[in-house]
Amino acid sequence: MKQKQFEAEHADLWREIDAIVNGVSLETEQLPSYYRRLCQCLALASQRGYSPTLTDYLRRLVFECHRRLYGTSVARPMVLRAWLNRDLPRRVREEWRLLLLVAVAFWGVGILCGVLVWWKPQLAYSFMGSGDLARMHDMYQPGSIHVGRGGSQGDLAMFGFYIWNNVSICFRTFAGGLFAGIPALLSVVYNGINMGVVAGWLSLDPTTRGTFWPFVVTHSSFELTGLMLSGLSGMRLGLALIKPGRLSRRHALYEVAQRMFPVIVGAALFTFIAAFFEAFWSANTSVPDNVKYIVAAICWTAVLSYFLFAGRKGGDAA
Amino acid sequence: MLDGRLSLTTPEGIRLSLTPAGPAVRAWAWAIDTALWVGSLMVMGFIANFFGKVGQWMMLTWAFVSYWGYPIICEVYFKGRTIGKRAAGIEVLRADGLPVGWRESTLRNLLLVADFLPALYITGLISMLYDNQFRRVGDVVARTLVVYSDKAQTRTALPKAEPLPLPFPLTPDQQRTLVDLFERERSLPPGRLAELGTIAEGLTGACDTESLERMRSYVAGLVQ
Numbered sequence: 001m002k003q004k005q006f007e008a009e010h011a012d013l014w015r016e017i018d019a020i021v022n023g024v025s026l027e028t029e030q031l032p033s034y035y036r037r038l039c040q041c042l043a044l045a046s047q048r049g050y051s052p053t054l055t056d057y058l059r060r061l062v063f064e065c066h067r068r069l070y071g072t073s074v075a076r077p078m079v080l081r082a083w084l085n086r087d088l089p090r091r092v093r094e095e096w097r098l099l100l101l102v103a104v105a106f107w108g109v110g111i112l113c114g115v116l117v118w119w120k121p122q123l124a125y126s127f128m129g130s131g132d133l134a135r136m137h138d139m140y141q142p143g144s145i146h147v148g149r150g151g152s153q154g155d156l157a158m159f160g161f162y163i164w165n166n167v168s169i170c171f172r173t174f175a176g177g178l179f180a181g182i183p184a185l186l187s188v189v190y191n192g193i194n195m196g197v198v199a200g201w202l203s204l205d206p207t208t209r210g211t212f213w214p215f216v217v218t219h220s221s222f223e224l225t226g227l228m229l230s231g232l233s234g235m236r237l238g239l240a241l242i243k244p245g246r247l248s249r250r251h252a253l254y255e256v257a258q259r260m261f262p263v264i265v266g267a268a269l270f271t272f273i274a275a276f277f278e279a280f281w282s283a284n285t286s287v288p289d290n291v292k293y294i295v296a297a298i299c300w301t302a303v304l305s306y307f308l309f310a311g312r313k314g315g316d317a318a
Numbered sequence: 319m320l321d322g323r324l325s326l327t328t329p330e331g332i333r334l335s336l337t338p339a340g341p342a343v344r345a346w347a348w349a350i351d352t353a354l355w356v357g358s359l360m361v362m363g364f365i366a367n368f369f370g371k372v373g374q375w376m377m378l379t380w381a382f383v384s385y386w387g388y389p390i391i392c393e394v395y396f397k398g399r400t401i402g403k404r405a406a407g408i409e410v411l412r413a414d415g416l417p418v419g420w421r422e423s424t425l426r427n428l429l430l431v432a433d434f435l436p437a438l439y440i441t442g443l444i445s446m447l448y449d450n451q452f453r454r455v456g457d458v459v460a461r462t463l464v465v466y467s468d469k470a471q472t473r474t475a476l477p478k479a480e481p482l483p484l485p486f487p488l489t490p491d492q493q494r495t496l497v498d499l500f501e502r503e504r505s506l507p508p509g510r511l512a513e514l515g516t517i518a519e520g521l522t523g524a525c526d527t528e529s530l531e532r533m534r535s536y537v538a539g540l541v542q
Contacts, residue, residue, distance in 0.1 A: 002540070002541055003497075003540070003541040004541050035330075036330065039328075039330040039331070039332050042332055043331070043332065047490065048490060049489070049490025049491060049492075049493040049494045049497075050494070050497070050541075051494065051497035051498060051501055051541065052494060052497070052498045052501065053498075053501050059332075059334065059335075060468050062328075062332055062334065063334050063415075063468070066328055066332075066334065066415070066416075067415070067416055067417055070328075070416055071416040071417045153370065153371035153372055153375075154371050156371065156372060156374075156375040157371045157372070157374035157375045157378070159375060160374060160375035160376070160377070160378030160379045160382075161374075161378050163378065163379065163382050164378040164379075164381050164382045167382065167386075168382070168385075168386070171386065171428050171431065172431050174428060175428050175429050175430070175431035175432040176431065176432060176435070178429065178432040178455060178459075179432065179435065183435075237459070250458050253458060253459045254458070254459060254460075254461050257425050257459045257460065258421070261421055261424075261425065264424075264428070
């Protein structure tokens with residue numbers, strides 16, 4: 001068959017498909033059968049040596065249809081809820097050894113630094129500059145927390161800052177984990193040292209002790225969990241590179257990234273919640289300290305029992 | 319075929335070819351996106367100036383959304399292309415040639431940080447140079463590819479001439495080469511066309527433009 005005849009014979013089909021692909025026509029249920037005919041056209045055109053522009057045109061049309069037909073993923077309703085209800089706590093429990101390492105790297109180092117500073121205050125200067133320590137000290141003077149920020153609008157500004165800063169740290173910690181997990185671990189250790197030194201330093205002075213602890217105790221439940229989760233997922237990724245097991249390194253990286261994805265989303269979510277608490281609850285000086293401690297106890301218990309008990313029942317992970 | 323293209327076979331037995339995009343064109347796309355990002359921050363900063371503390375919040379939220387969210391949203395909702403990628407003519411696809419979803423796009427964009435380390439995307443560059451599909455680390459982890467987008471070409475009209483039968487049979491590939499010559503005729507200089515006519519003397523038995531005209535007639539005979 002000559003090319004002209006061929007084109008004339010199938011022009012209607014191609015026009016139809018073009019219209020569907022470009023969103024002009026809405027007869028999408030016809031697409032699978034059209035697509036099969038189009039594939040046949042392309043096969044014939046290539047085999048008979050019709051002109052390259054024709055085959056290229058058909059090939060592009062086939063590619064568009066292919067994407068449309070096979071690219072539509074199966075509907076996954078409530079995927080985020082399933083992750084939070086089941087996958088996130090399960091994955092974290094599965095990685096309990098790594099979690100233990102991250103916890104030691106963070107809490108162990110943090111508490112050690114705190115105790116050291118408490119015991120010998122001058123040691124604080126070997127971790128942080130005197131300017132930074134003085135700034136921290138000023139920041140937590142009674143009254144300066146709220147007044148210095150400029151009221152509820154200041155809270156909003158700080159909310160933006162916490163999201164930008166803390167969630168970014170979270171994401172960087174995860175991505176850094178790729179290099180054998182070391183940057184993720186360093187990030188966790190660094191944050192642990194920072195926390196320990198600041199907490200120890202501010203606890204020394206009774207005036208700042210009274211403002212610091214009520215301020216941090218609530219949102220830290222979410223923020224530190226978020227940081228640990230991102231450290232955990234980052235290190236898992238790095239370990240896949242060191243010890244891929246029976247898979248190739250590329251494949252191991254892919255598998256781990258797929259498995260750890262709910263954990264990264266969880267880390268971002270926890271940090272986001274922490275930013276909300278930090279901006280609007282922790283800095284609220286009209287709430288008495290006792291109430292803050294009670295709320296903090298509830299938050300910590302909720303976070304811990306979530307990771308201990310959530311997702312124990314139910315079917316396999318999606 | 320040894321042309322650096324990646325060929326995927328669909329369930330219908332059709333072969334689709336993708337051309338992976340290299341570091342240079344991707345750096346160009348990145349440069350455009352970064353310039354846009356910095357520009358948007360400046361505009362936002364200017365607007366935020368008028369709103370005091372609320373402006374600060376706007377600014378920081380915008381920084382977060384545009385830094386982490388912009389590439390992901392663009393890739394998921396705009397056929398795998400950020401504005402920079404669109405300008406550079408490239409797009410992100412899953413390794414199986416299908417559009418990227420949230421998971422792939424998020425992973426590859428979070429790992430852009432790892433590709434940046436230790437400085438100026440050195441890890442990404444090394445990874446791209448070692449990979450036969452120019453994948454950076456983020457692409458390996460998320461199983462995505464950056465490929466050249468197909469340019470939407472218009473089909474040109476085939477030559478009008480008195481049809482002539484071929485002096486001897488040609489294979490489909492040879493016929494295709496002949497047809498292709500006249501589809502590209504407008505982009506070739508007359509001197510080069512005449513030269514090609516002379517090269518084809520074995521087929522047409524003539525030289526220069528005379529040979530060319532004869533080939534035109536053969537092509538007309540092939541397609542009409």
